Amino acid sequence: MTRKLPTFLISAMLLACGSAVLAQPVAMEERLLERGAVADSTPQQKYRTAINEAGGGYKLYLEDCxxxxxxxxxxxxRxxxxxYDRDMAAARQLLRK
Incomplete structure (x- = not known):
């Protein structure tokens, strides 16, 4: 004999599962923010950050285009x-300092 679960119980279970799934991206985002909270100290780190930002900005600009x-x-x-070229030139200057 099978028992049928009440609708409210099924809804509560689905809500709980959905919350757990949604919590994972939030936790990942928080870890990324914590990792990014450390300031770049070497020219190489500053360069890496600058080229990542230049690439990301270029991508967004192209999406807008x-x-x-x-x-x-x-x-x-164009x-x-x-x-992008100007940002990359500025990033290369960071290595020369």
């Missing part, structure tokens, strides 16, 4: 590349 009209897209991509 993709939403523009076709006539504006080429100019937007500008994104110029900003």
């Amino acid at each position: 993709a939403t523009k009209a076709a006539a504006e897209r080429t100019a937007c991509r 500008e994104a590349k110029a900003v």
